[in-house]
Amino acid sequence: MTSVHFKGMNSDEIYSALKEDILNLKLAPGQLISENEIANKYNVSRTPVKTAFLRLSSEKFIEIVPQKGTYVTLLDLDLIKEIIYMRTVLETTVLKGIIGKIPTEVLDRLVLNLKMQEEIVSKPIIEPSEFYKIDSQFHAICFEYANKTKLWEIIQEFQVYYTRFRMLDIVAVGRFDRLYEEHCQLFEIIESGDSAGLEEMMNLHLHGNLNRLGDRIYNELGDYFIKK
């Protein structure tokens, strides 16, 4: 006799599935989840779920409280603001070091990247992760030429802390064309070597989400953030 057999997911797949749900806000900030609940949902034992939980916990997506339960973490606006500040400072400094003296070969790669961005933006339906992937490459090219590859990886690591925030921006506002335009302006500054304009542009670009969301953070989205 053969029985229908569902091959269970492993801990990595559980991790990815949970992370996606958290980023999509299907699992909302503050929501309570348990190992058993997730284990039943994906037809696995608690072990791989716990493994995934521990990983998500170290990335501050969830908080495990012994003998009580596990919560999806609330967004921390102070943390988000300072991460944005951090990235602004680092990226401005790195770009200032290479601005105006980037070889044609690298500039061409940036132009190619911009074309890909334009292509994605012009589509009727835009997949956020697809755009952000190319977005990330644009900045990575700059850091690579500045010989600061690891630094970009570090910055990327911290992006996870406010990926959900960026997601709110899309849901609430959702204008990728604006980001694309900013990248174009940034490119012109990098090419021309306008060191003064760089700082202003960088500030504008990286604080975009914060500005666009504005007071919504304290009103309709207030439940998602830590109260001070």
Add this chain to the structure above:
Amino acid sequence: MTSVHFKGMNSDEIYSALKEDILNLKLAPGQLISENEIANKYNVSRTPVKTAFLRLSSEKFIEIVPQKGTYVTLLDLDLIKEIIYMRTVLETTVLKGIIGKIPTEVLDRLVLNLKMQEEIVSKPIIEPSEFYKIDSQFHAICFEYANKTKLWEIIQEFQVYYTRFRMLDIVAVGRFDRLYEEHCQLFEIIESGDSAGLEEMMNLHLHGNLNRLGDRIYNELGDYFIKK
């Protein structure tokens, strides 16, 4: 009949014990360890050991290779250099924003901190962690006044990636009085508002370990680092 009963350690304690051994280099970079080995050593099952392993793995202290084994990670000099660069850029920028306009109250706290540093340095036997705790407070006070508390926490988080490197510095060179002197000079610059001197001093201070260790990294300590 009563029997002698050893109450086992929990996963947090196992984590701390392992981390300490890794930082002390008792568990050397590149060394192979296994869940069973640690579980036997501390008289617990594999479960709390695995929990500790997962946490250490997310902090890049160890690397878990499925079905093969678990290794203490090698030091990555490129990563270390860029973390030092990152901290230099961030701390210089933050300090520039407050330099010369720090109220007496905050300056007094810094002076008090320096006195504690002096006290520790003058002892015959210096406990590294004790000094680094006060050292960290010195910088924390500055970030706190600059309203960048979270940013300092972020930087602290990344320090773990090169705590072992700093430990090599102590073992190989071990001169805390030098660090104390640098802090005193830094204080004078902060107090006086010498914005130009700050950048130079900061570079010197934060690149100290790198300079002191010098070529030893490639010679007698070479086994501890990733080969390129």
Add this chain to the structure above:
DNA sequence: ACTTGTATTCTTGTATGCAAGTTGAGCTTA
């Protein structure tokens, strides 16, 4: 009405047995 104790039912933490993959020693064979 209020307090208090209890029992049930959640939660996560731990111990243990088994599954599956990797490595390396030692035997076999040419």
Add this chain to the structure above:
DNA sequence: TAAGCTCAACTTGCATACAAGAATACAAGT
């Protein structure tokens, strides 16, 4: 001697049973 195969002894991943703390509903007593 040297190459190749087999098997035993490891490794981590997963499933499951039990332990222990926390919260809640509820009944008994004041």
